[in-house]
Amino acid sequence: MNTDEEGAAPTLPSSQTPQTGKARLALHGGDPVRRTPWPTYDKGAVFVHPEDEEAALRAIRSHLYFRYDYRAQHDTECGRFEEDLCRYLGSRHALAVSSGTTAIALAIMAAGIPPGSLIACPGFTFVATPSAIVLAGCTPLLVEVDENLQMDLDDLRRRWTPGIKGILVVHMRGFAADVEALTRFAAEMGVPLFEDAVPAFGAELRGRKLGTFGLAGAFSTQSDKSLNCGEGGFLATDDSVLFARAVVLSGAYEGRFRRHFPDGDPPIATDLDLPLLSFRMDEIRAALLRAEMKRLPLRLERFRTNYAYVAQALADLPQIAIRRPVAPGAYLGEAFIFRVPGADAGWFARALCCEGVDARNLGSDKDTNVRVFWNWRFLFGDQDVEEIKALLPATTRHLREAVDVPLSSSLSTEDCDHLIRAVRKVAGALGTNRHAPDPVRPDPVGPDPVRSGPVGTAPAGQ
Numbered sequence: 001m002n003t004d005e006e007g008a009a010p011t012l013p014s015s016q017t018p019q020t021g022k023a024r025l026a027l028h029g030g031d032p033v034r035r036t037p038w039p040t041y042d043k044g045a046v047f048v049h050p051e052d053e054e055a056a057l058r059a060i061r062s063h064l065y066f067r068y069d070y071r072a073q074h075d076t077e078c079g080r081f082e083e084d085l086c087r088y089l090g091s092r093h094a095l096a097v098s099s100g101t102t103a104i105a106l107a108i109m110a111a112g113i114p115p116g117s118l119i120a121c122p123g124f125t126f127v128a129t130p131s132a133i134v135l136a137g138c139t140p141l142l143v144e145v146d147e148n149l150q151m152d153l154d155d156l157r158r159r160w161t162p163g164i165k166g167i168l169v170v171h172m173r174g175f176a177a178d179v180e181a182l183t184r185f186a187a188e189m190g191v192p193l194f195e196d197a198v199p200a201f202g203a204e205l206r207g208r209k210l211g212t213f214g215l216a217g218a219f220s221t222q223s224d225k226s227l228n229c230g231e232g233g234f235l236a237t238d239d240s241v242l243f244a245r246a247v248v249l250s251g252a253y254e255g256r257f258r259r260h261f262p263d264g265d266p267p268i269a270t271d272l273d274l275p276l277l278s279f280r281m282d283e284i285r286a287a288l289l290r291a292e293m294k295r296l297p298l299r300l301e302r303f304r305t306n307y308a309y310v311a312q313a314l315a316d317l318p319q320i321a322i323r324r325p326v327a328p329g330a331y332l333g334e335a336f337i338f339r340v341p342g343a344d345a346g347w348f349a350r351a352l353c354c355e356g357v358d359a360r361n362l363g364s365d366k367d368t369n370v371r372v373f374w375n376w377r378f379l380f381g382d383q384d385v386e387e388i389k390a391l392l393p394a395t396t397r398h399l400r401e402a403v404d405v406p407l408s409s410s411l412s413t414e415d416c417d418h419l420i421r422a423v424r425k426v427a428g429a430l431g432t433n434r435h436a437p438d439p440v441r442p443d444p445v446g447p448d449p450v451r452s453g454p455v456g457t458a459p460a461g462q
Contacts, residue, residue, distance in 0.1 A: 025429050026354040033425060034356035034418040038406075041224040045410045047299045048228065052291040059287035067096075067283055068252060073259040077286035082234070084293050089209050089217075091236040093243035093260075096281035096289075097250050100198035100220025100233035104132035106279060107194050107216035107235055108166060110245035113138060117165035121196075122151040122177075123395040124362075125170040127370035129196050130379060132218075133168065142373055144394045148324050149337065149402065150177050152394070153185060160189065167193045171200035171210050172371075173404070174303075174332030175325055179205060179213045186214075194218070198233070201226040202300045203332040211236055216246075221285070224406070226299060226332065227292050229285040244268045251280040300332070302409040306416055307333030310407070313420045319343070319427040320403075334409075336419070337362075339401040343430055349403045351429070355422035358406055363399030372399050 024030030039045035059065070059077055067078040074080065078096045085094035097103050108119065115137035121129050123142045130140040141164060144155035151169055167186050169177045179195065186193035197203075197211030198220040204210065211217025216239065219225075221232035237243050240261075247257045248271040257271050311322055323337040340348045345361045352359035360367060368375055373395065374388040389396040405419060 022428055023425055025351055025426065026356075027351045032354060032356045033422040036356065038356065038358040039408045039410050039415060040358060040406050041228070041408065045408045046223065046228050047295070047302075047409045048288075048292070049295060051294070052288055055291035056284055056288040059284045062283070065283050067280060067286070068256045068259070073262060077283040077290060078281055079259075081281075081286040081290045081293075084290060085234060085236065088293070088296075089212055089236050091212055091217075092238040093236065093240065095235045095243065095246055095250060095260075096286055097233050097235060098279045098281060099128075099231055100196075100218055100222065100225075101128040101132045101135070102250070102277075102279040103218035103220075103233040103235040104129065104168070104194065104196055104198070105135040106246040106249055106277075107218055107237070107242070108133065108136035108138060108168075109249055110242045111166070111192055111194075111215060111239075112245075113165050113192075118161065118163045119166045119168050119194075120156055120159070120164050121168040122170050122172070123373040123392040124149050124371065124399060125172050125196065126198070127376055128198065129168060129170055130373075130376055132196075134378070138165075140379060142379075142392060144392050145398060146394070147321070147339065147398055148175075148326075149173075149398060150175070150326065151182065153178065153181055155394075156182075156185070164189070164191065166191050168196055169193060169214070170196040170198075171203065173335040173337060174200045174203055175323065175337075176200070176203060176205040176210055176327070176330035178326045179210070183213050199225065199334065200332050202296060203330065205330045206327055215239060216242060221289055224334065224408075226296060226303075226334075227289050229288045229292075232281055232285045232289070234281075241267045245274060248274045249277050249279070251276055251278045299409045302411075303333035303407065304329070304331075305333075306407055306409070306411050307331065307336065309413075309416050310336055310419055313416075314338075314423055317424065317427050319430050320423070334407055336405040336407055338403055338423075339398065340403060340430075341401055345401050345403050348426055348430075351426040352403070352405070352422050355425060357419050357422045360404050361400070362402040362404050363396065 026032035037043055067076050081096055082094040117138045118141040119133045119138045120141045120143050122145050124145045133140045144152040146152045169179055169182050171177055183193050193214035195211050195214040195217040197217045200210045201219045211219060216235055216237040219234050221227045221229045223230055235246055244257055244266050247260050253276050258266055320338040320340055325331045346364045349359040349361040363372055374385050380388050
């Protein structure tokens with residue numbers, strides 16, 4: 001503290017609060033922890049290297065963009081990518097398609113689930129999950145999630161009806177669901193289990209890749225996923241009949257599905273009894289993804305290392321409850337989610353944003369976040385929002401308490417330290433200056449954070 005003259009009252013630095021001496025929140029006019037934008041995929045913070053760019057350029061220069069041209073399956077970029085996926089996942093079949101959403105829908109349709117059937121899915125997932133069920137001609141049956149935001153098996157048992165013909169489990173935000181228990185329950189009920197592993201490619205549960213536990217697993221290659229080509233996805237399965245049907249549905253017409261079975265006759269006789277939905281992947285995206293596969297282990301390690309570093313550094317904070325995995329290491333690490341029990345998680349998320357860290361309160365009433373079920377209005381028509389929330393009261397409560405921070409694989413150690421400092425700073429202000437007026441957040445200034453590469457390496461793309 002300083003004094004202006006002898007006998008004058010001491011003055012505090014502008015960055016401290018007069019009540020506690022702690023750093024004043026940026027939300028209340030203090031200095032933010034960081035002034036550079038938080039690295040995320042939509043700001044260009046993606047894990048793409050020059051070799052990946054060159055692979056895509058080679059595909060462009062070939063002028064062969066359609067996977068079903070004159071070449072054999074193993075000579076196409078899509079075919080080779082699918083072979084790489086089978087080896088990596090240990091699956092018999094893989095099919096590259098236009099999105100993770102279409103991969104989910106294809107799995108349901110190709111499994112022969114009757115139109116109009118109920119498919120159980122969690123109330124916390126991206127809107128693509130129920131949308132894929134609708135795309136497949138079925139109806140989502142929403143199930144509660146627990147405090148760790150995983151599908152609640154006990155609630156699924158309570159809601160079970162004979163009309164449920166499949167279970168769609170979601171490894172949401174890269175955290176493994178309790179897919180082992182859900183697989184056993186699906187077998188008990190005599191229905192297939194499908195895995196929405198869209199946000200979790202490369203993550204494992206007890207040494208087994210997510211997306212390989214159920215009848216089929218669906219993955220995405222959209223911009224913030226483990227493999228990134230802007231849009232795209234793929235399906236993995238050991239069921240040859242489901243695979244053959246999915247190939248036809250995805251857009252292999254006039255016998256082209258036979259190319260996927262070069263070593264013998266396909267398990268279906270014709271492609272004429274299924275519609276053609278044109279969900280194919282193109283050769284340019286497949287070429288980019290094949291190149292990225294070479295550095296997938298490195299990217300996965302960055303995800304896990306950064307997440308473990310942040311989670312360990314904040315594990316002692318009593319004000320927050322960090323999301324727990326179902327088994328040690330059973331997560332990707334692409335997002336840091338914690339609950340703020342007994343406090344305003346919306347305020348906490350706003351305060352983090354003002355400190356320079358992107359964060360959102362998942363259950364905020366001020367956010368049209370499509371990861372929460374009450375914003376899936378296409379399922380509920382004109383029903384009142386509060387009535388919709390009451391359908392899954394536990395899920396509503398957990399999401400209202402939850403704060404989500406994206407963790408790009410391009411985060412540096414300094415970025416992680418900024419996150420740790422920001423969370424500690426905001427948590428330390430709970431109950432002190434949290435109710436002060438919220439000024440306009442200052443614009444961040446400084447260098448482009450995209451230039452900061454993965455931990456311990458040169459910037460991505462250099």
